[in-house]
Amino acid sequence: xxxxxxxxxxxxxxxxxxxxxxxxxxxxxxxxxxxxxxxxxxxxxxxxxxxxxxxxxxxxxxxxxxxxxxxxxxxxxxxxxxxxxxxxxxxxxxxxxxxxxxxxxxxxxxxxxxxxxxxxxxxxxxxxxxxxxxxxxxxxxxxxxxxxxxxxxxxxxxxxxxxxxxxxxxxxxxxxxxxxxxxxxxxxxxxxxxxxxxxxxxxxxxxxxxxxxxxxxxxxxxxxxxxxxxxxxxxxxxxxxxxxxxxxxxx
Numbered sequence: 001x002x003x004x005x006x007x008x009x010x011x012x013x014x015x016x017x018x019x020x021x022x023x024x025x026x027x028x029x030x031x032x033x034x035x036x037x038x039x040x041x042x043x044x045x046x047x048x049x050x051x052x053x054x055x056x057x058x059x060x061x062x063x064x065x066x067x068x069x070x071x072x073x074x075x076x077x078x079x080x081x082x083x084x085x086x087x088x089x090x091x092x093x094x095x096x097x098x099x100x101x102x103x104x105x106x107x108x109x110x111x112x113x114x115x116x117x118x119x120x121x122x123x124x125x126x127x128x129x130x131x132x133x134x135x136x137x138x139x140x141x142x143x144x145x146x147x148x149x150x151x152x153x154x155x156x157x158x159x160x161x162x163x164x165x166x167x168x169x170x171x172x173x174x175x176x177x178x179x180x181x182x183x184x185x186x187x188x189x190x191x192x193x194x195x196x197x198x199x200x201x202x203x204x205x206x207x208x209x210x211x212x213x214x215x216x217x218x219x220x221x222x223x224x225x226x227x228x229x230x231x232x233x234x235x236x237x238x239x240x241x242x243x244x245x246x247x248x249x250x251x
Contacts, residue, residue, distance in 0.1 A: 033075075066106070071117070073091050077090070083121070089161070091111075095166050098166075103173050103174055103177070104174060107169050108166045115158070122155050126145065205223055
């Protein structure tokens with residue numbers, strides 16, 4: 001569920017940033033398709049929230065969610081400059097999300113998919129894709145494209161970074177799951193030990209009770225609970241004695 005809220009928060013932050021940027025520099029961004037992507041993210045978040053109960057039955061729903069996230073990030077990068085955009089590292093968000101849900105294999109799959117999408121986006125810019133020409137959604141970016149060698153280096157470094165994030169996030173997710181499993185096993189073992197100790201104490205035929213320093217009875221077994229009046233009187237006298245000792249030691 002936290003992934004859904006993360007999508008909403010990130011989309012809201014990007015929406016606010018785009019609004020401020022558009023106010024300061026009108027016409028610098030294709031604001032209409034940008035807002036469309038933000039609204040699409042909100043709609044997909046609602047769909048994800050309604051289908052989250054079916055993810056365990058149909059695991060491919062999680063794959064579809066991360067695929068849609070990678071596509072939205074790719075579209076966002078395209079509308080903010082494509083090969084000249086400053087936002088390729090937004091691919092890290094679906095990679096980390098896949099690691100938290102699908103561990104290392106899922107994170108590596110999303111990282112590879114993101115790297116392929118980004119490489120295709122950059123390649124389309126240098127091959128003269130119509131979307132990069134003036135009059136098609138964004139201004140003509142061909143004069144702003146860096147040399148091919150620099151673009152190839154950027155794609156390679158971003159792909160390696162995504163793979164590294166996938167490996168690291170997957171490893172951390174695996175360790176966290178193992179730690180949770182060990183903690184759960186330890187909790188069960190402690191509960192079993194407590195139940196065993198209580199069973200041994202309750203199996204005693206003689207009354208057994210424990211008191212604190214003030215002489216108040218904390219616990220007692222079944223034999224003490226069903227004991228006679230003499231046992232209760234003995235416990236009262238012991239408690240009174242302990243209380244007098246504690247009072248004399250404090251004075």
